[in-house]
Amino acid sequence: DAGVIQSPRHEVTEMGQEVTLRCKPISGHNSLFWYRQTMMRGLELLIYFNNNVPIDDSGMPEDRFSAKMPNASFSTLKIQPSEPRDSAVYFCASSLGQVDGYTFGSGTRLTVV
Amino acid sequence: GNSVTQMEGPVTLSEEAFLTINCTYTATGYPSLFWYVQYPGEGLQLLLKATKADDKGSNKGFEATYRKETTSFHLEKGSVQVSDSAVYFCALISGGYNKLIFGAGTRLAVHP
Numbered sequence A: 001d002a003g004v005i006q007s008p009r010h011e012v013t014e015m016g017q018e019v020t021l022r023c024k025p026i027s028g029h030n031s032l033f034w035y036r037q038t039m040m041r042g043l044e045l046l047i048y049f050n051n052n053v054p055i056d057d058s059g060m061p062e063d064r065f066s067a068k069m070p071n072a073s074f075s076t077l078k079i080q081p082s083e084p085r086d087s088a089v090y091f092c093a094s095s096l097g098q099v100d101g102y103t104f105g106s107g108t109r110l111t112v113v
Numbered sequence B: 001g002n003s004v005t006q007m008e009g010p011v012t013l014s015e016e017a018f019l020t021i022n023c024t025y026t027a028t029g030y031p032s033l034f035w036y037v038q039y040p041g042e043g044l045q046l047l048l049k050a051t052k053a054d055d056k057g058s059n060k061g062f063e064a065t066y067r068k069e070t071t072s073f074h075l076e077k078g079s080v081q082v083s084d085s086a087v088y089f090c091a092l093i094s095g096g097y098n099k100l101i102f103g104a105g106t107r108l109a110v111h112p
Helices: none
Strands: A005-007 A010-013 A019-024 A031-038 A042-050 A053-056 A065-071 A074-079 A088-095 A108-112 B003-006 B011-014 B019-021 B023-026 B032-038 B044-050 B056-059 B062-065 B075-077 B086-093 B100-102 B106-111
Touching (some): A005 A088, A019 A108, A031 A074, A042 B100, B023 B086, B044 B062
Parallel strands (some): A010 A108, B011 B106
Antiparallel strands (some): A005 A019, A031 A042, A031 A088, A042 A053, A065 A074, A088 A108, B032 B044
């Protein structure tokens, strides 16, 4: 298995633009998680899905952030409009069960200028 | 609620020194416990895990024992290498939906 695949690896965009981050989880995993990592705030859980259904989005910072999981093999995290304070590394992770832990993708480094 | 507390870093050691990174947790029920490692510029990788009391997880020379009586899962390695320099995260899963709760992370720097 290729692992959790995220795209793009790097994204530089101007303030006010829409940004879409993509994630392909490991086949067969039934849970998917989006995290944001910054030096100031560390690792933050934004939202997670179980069987493609959003379970908890309490970590989504504002209405500018939205996430979808239209099927078991694809998820997106969208920021519209983007702001400089959204600059961070965004990780996607997937999981099969409680005893297995998560498999993380390599992350998307987002820079909003 | 569930939470994980780990020692603040950075931890700075010389090569071949003994490493301990403390981790304690608060959880309802019987959590599964994990250590993740993040090398510079990379995502988090599962280092080791333990799913029930007294289990010992081990990988790449690292070990951690699930201690229910002290609610701890301390990470140890007998002889660290420069290549072990990274950020280490303690984490737990408890309850439904596989939600992983992370500690704040501990940065380890190993010098030759």
